[in-house]
Amino acid sequence: MFQEYDVIVVGAGHAGCEAAAAAATMGSSVLLITMNMHTIAQMSCNPAMGGVAKGQIVREIDALGGQSGIVSDKTMIQFRMLNLSKGPAMWSPRCQSDRVRFAEEWRSILENNPNVDFWQDTAKNIIVEDGKACGVVTSLGIEIRSKAVVLTNGTFLNGLIHIGEKNFGGGRTGEKSATGLTEQLVTLGFEAGRMKTGTPPRVDGRSLDYSKMEEQPGDENPAKFSYTDTKPLAKQRSCWITYTNQEVHDVLKTGFEKSPMFSGRIKGLGPRYCPSVEDKINRFADKDRHQIFVEPEGWDTVEVYVNGFSTSLPEDVQYAALRKIPGFENAKMFRPGYAIEYDYFPPTQLKSTLETHLVKNLFFAGQINGTTGYEEAACQGLMAGINAHRNVNDLDPFVLKRSEAYIGVLIDDLINKGTEEPYRMFTSRAEYRTLLRQDNADLRLTEKGYEIGLASDERVEAVRTKKRETEEIIAKLNATKLTPDEINPALEAIGTAQIREKIAVAQLLRRPQISINQLLESSPVVNELLSEYGHDSVQQAEINLKYDSYIEKEMLLVEKMNKLENLAIIENFNYDGVTSLSFEGREKLKRTRPSTIGQASRISGVSPSDISVLMLYIGR
CATH class of the missing domain: 1.10.150.570 (GidA associated domain, C-terminal subdomain)
Structure with missing residues (x-):
């Protein structure tokens, strides 16, 4: 019934989709096994991509030739660049996504790849022969052979959902858990553990009073994630901000004795940086309110995601507390929040390729490795898919260093330090974050993606053009000088020191108070000088000029560290x-x-x- 595949990917979440797409694009025959064809790339938690450090990861996935950035661009309903008041190393793209369209777009990409086949079923066991993964056995008892297997099981391995004192098996609401795999892997010598995560209730947006909330619109000139020719948003939907209060907290406390977290029924550790609302009011008892982000789930739905109100308290307590939040007095709840416990495998059992030490050609990616977040999962899936393909074709491993990508930082942290709580990426985890910016991910990684057969000819040509233009712009800015008469009025308006003699534009641009946009607006000379170049190349040149001394220092540190890496x-x-x-x-x-x-x-x-x-x- 089934051919022998090069790669079988188990699970079609963000990790599984990127793994399948990468291996198939590079030429492997891929079978993607999922419990439900209608939940491929489901956004199980909040309908958003990117954010601090996470946005950098999406840009890196895109630069290598992955698909998450393209899918995000095509299905976003709002875009914001976070941390613009800080330096470029902290700028982080984030979008609100249309939950339904996001999944539809991913499925379309996979279905249009001729090397991807699908099978709706559950993998019960891995076929292991002579220490190698050789395929899977499904819940229907079907043996499907392959040369490599990538496990991206998300929260489904022995998943247990908690709502108050109730608990039941499930990988997420409305879907059953996966059993059998953990037990087999333990018998093979793997160490397993338990983690937990949670999600908030969803409500009917028609029942909310937005006049009592703060509007959070998207950027006036929205950017995008992908370095390809995806189109920026022409219109956007706003998000909204409101706050809990003491009355909300008091209602929530009435359910604490039935809380699975406080009663000890949940054994796994949850994400430190995304705690439940009951955990927040317990841990931060001195705070009289907590921020709530009210996020629409798409263009054509009234469903709203209540970000900041993750909870596993009884549904009646959730409902009563929600209605005490300003703007939620008449809220109608679509479904309650819940916590979910699931099995994971400490990632110190993996090589830097995400292949396991114990079983050759068996790869783990995503929440099975103890991470949290769509972006963290997607980049692991991408790397596992790449290396599964390279393994079956006897090619050298593809590994990114900490100095090359946030993806390299994430995987290096996981395999060397492990994690006992859901791992989330932050800019602070990267010691070379001045080098690892969201604006230069294409310059860092697209040539690498091209060399391994993942990034297209068009992508690499665009990067080479950007690199050439950036160098030309910097050369022109260094060679072009402005007179005091030409620029002093603008400098006075900006509030920075005026000049007494001619000065190179590049030297002016190194002043922290001055941006390239201000020079373009105030100087006809600069405007004419840069008129032939695109926004990305101009911005790249500005960043390189402003931060060249910091970049140079980090490069020296990288060179020292590379001596050990080699x-x-x-x-x-x-x-x-x-x-x-x-x-x-x-x-x-x-x-x-x-x-x-x-x-x-x-x-x-x-x-x-x-x-x-x-x-x-x-x-x-």
């Missing part, structure tokens, strides 16, 4: 034979099996002296 450790290195290693260091190194000295230096429990010993030993 010191390879053979795959079956005998750590027991190095008696000078500390006991803890030896155990951690044996468990993680780092591929380089640089990676070994970032493993929790491996000391600097252990690294010195290893370097001496490898030197011999």
Whole structure:
């Protein structure tokens, strides 16, 4: 009935979709197994993509040739660039998405890839022969063979949903959980754990009084995620902000004794940076209110997502508390919020390719690795799909360094440090964040995506054009000088020091008070100079000029670190034979099996002296 596939992807969430699309685009035959063909790329939680650090990840996925940025652009209903008051390293794109259209667009992309087949079923077991993943067995008892398997099970592995004192099996509301896989993987020697996440109630937007809320419109000139020719938004829908109050908190507290979190019925740890509303009022008892973001779920629906009100309290308590929020006095609830517990596998059991140490050609991506967030899942799926394809074609692994991408930071953190709570990406996790900006993801990564057969000819040509134009603009700005008469009136209006002699435009632009847009508006010379160039190239040149000293310092740090990254450790290195290693260091190194000295230096429990010993030993 089934051919042998190059890659089987289990699960069609954000990780599974990117994995299937990447492997198939690169030439592998792919089977995507999902419980429900109608929930491919379902946005299970909030209908949004991007945000602080997450937006950088979406840009990186797009730069490599992935699809999340394109899907986001085609289905967004609002766009905002966050942190514009800070430096470019902090700028983060974010959009509100149309939940239904997002899933439809993803399904269309996959269905239009001739290398992707689909099967609606549940994978019960992995076929393992001679230490290699060779396919799956489904709940119908069907054996489907493949050369590699990518597991992207999300919250479905032994998923348990909690609402107050009620709990029932499920991967998300209305869908059953997946059983069998965890138990098999444990018998194979894998370590498993439990985590939890939650989601807020959904309400009827027609029942809300927006006059009591603060409007949060999109950007006046909205940008987009993809570096391709997707179109920016011509119209947008607003979001809204309101707040909880003491009355809301008092109502919520009446349900605490029935809370699965406080009663101990939930064992798994939840996301630290996205706590439930009951957790917030318990942990931050000194705060008399908490922000609530009121987010529409699409163009053609009245359903609203109540961001900031994630909860697993009894539904009657949720409803009563909601109606105490300003603007929600007459709210009608579509469905209650809930918490979900699920199995995950500590990611220290993975290689930097996301292939498992224990079973060759078996890859894990997404929440199965202990992460939270669509963007974190999608980038793992992309990397797992790439490396599954490369494995079955006997090609070298594709790994991104911490200095090359937030994706590299995320995977490096996971495999070396592990995580005991849902891992979420932040700009603070990246030590080279001045280099890893959202504006330059294409310059950093598209050539790499092109070399592995994922990014298209059109993408790489666009990047080469942008790079050439950026260099031309910088050269012109350095060569062109403005006289005091030409620019002083504008400098006075801006509130920065006037000049007494001719000065290069580039030198003026290095002043923190001056932007390229201000120079374009106030100087006909600059306007004519840059008239032939596109916005992206001009912005890139401005950022490179303003932050060249910071960028140079980080590049020097990268060069130093790369010396350690280039010191390879053979795959079956005998750590027991190095008696000078500390006991803890030896155990951690044996468990993680780092591929380089640089990676070994970032493993929790491996000391600097252990690294010195290893370097001496490898030197011999």
